[in-house]
Amino acid sequence: MGMPIWFVGGVMFVFAPELGRAMGVPTPVEPAKVILWAYSGVVVGDLASGLLSQVLQSRVRAIITFQAALAASIALFFSFAGESAERFYWMMAVVGAATGYWAVFVTTASEQFGTNLRATAATSAPNFVRASAVIVTGIWFAMKDSMNTTIATMALGVTCVAIGVVATIFLTDTFSRDLDFVEK
Numbered sequence: 001m002g003m004p005i006w007f008v009g010g011v012m013f014v015f016a017p018e019l020g021r022a023m024g025v026p027t028p029v030e031p032a033k034v035i036l037w038a039y040s041g042v043v044v045g046d047l048a049s050g051l052l053s054q055v056l057q058s059r060v061r062a063i064i065t066f067q068a069a070l071a072a073s074i075a076l077f078f079s080f081a082g083e084s085a086e087r088f089y090w091m092m093a094v095v096g097a098a099t100g101y102w103a104v105f106v107t108t109a110s111e112q113f114g115t116n117l118r119a120t121a122a123t124s125a126p127n128f129v130r131a132s133a134v135i136v137t138g139i140w141f142a143m144k145d146s147m148n149t150t151i152a153t154m155a156l157g158v159t160c161v162a163i164g165v166v167a168t169i170f171l172t173d174t175f176s177r178d179l180d181f182v183e184k
Contacts, residue, residue, distance in 0.1 A: 001063065001109075001167040002129035003136065004070055005099040007160040010133035011140050011153060012077075012095060013038050016088075022149035023082035033089050041093035045100015053175065059108045060173040066101035067165050073098040074157045078150060105129075111174035114183035136160060 012019065013034055020029030045066070053062035073095045081091035110122035136156065143152035 001164050001171070002102065002105045002126070003132045003167075004067060004157075004160045004164040005102055005105070006129055006133040007136050007157055008070070008074075008095055008099050010137050011156065013092070014137075015140075016092065019149065019153060020082075020085070020088055023078070023088075025082055025085055025088050027085045029085055029088055033085075034092050037089040038092040038096035041096025041098075042100050042102075044093075045097035046103050047100070048097070049101040049104045053104050058173050058175050059104050059111075060168060060171050060175075062104050063101050063108065063168050063171075064165065066098060066104075067161055067168065070095070070098035071158070071161045074154070074161070078154050102126075108171060108174055111177065111179055112172065114181045115179070116182045118179075 016034040016038075017029045017031060049062055049066050052065060053059045056062055056065075073091075077091040077095050081088040106122060106126055109125035110118050113121040140152060140156050143156060146152075
């Protein structure tokens with residue numbers, strides 16, 4: 001569910017200069033500008049996902065909506081970001097905004113458990129997702145060495161988003177659930 005976020009943060013943001021070269025961006029992509037634009041988008045997405053979950057009265061539907069937006073933004077990124085460094089930064093902001101469901105993800109993960117385990121879940125779930133960045137980055141390195149960097153990144157992005165959507169579909173929505181319970 002959160003793995004697509006760390007695919008974007010651990011591959012697309014971190015290796016943006018290499019990705020920019022592979023996509024034919026005419027001027028070098030600057031890492032500091034990528035981080036500025038990408039995380040500006042993340043802030044907007046974090047606020048929007050929280051508001052969307054309130055409007056929809058569903059955390060799961062908000063996450064699915066953002067995952068769909070992430071898939072679309074990755075497709076748009078690879079369609080248009082290679083034209084210029086400025087467009088690359090703007091598209092990083094769009095992709096960043098689509099990953100902004102992190103707070104809703106952590107809330108949903110923690111609310112799956114009773115009060116006796118909730119704090120543990122709230123700290124463990126994000127750490128498991130962060131750890132997936134190691135695996136995802138390793139897979140990306142292997143893929144880009146055996147094929148075009150752009151195609152490898154797109155293929156891995158699609159795979160990560162698909163895994164995230166499947167994981168989200170199997171979640172219990174906790175939006176209006178009574179959270180006053182204990183795990184036995």
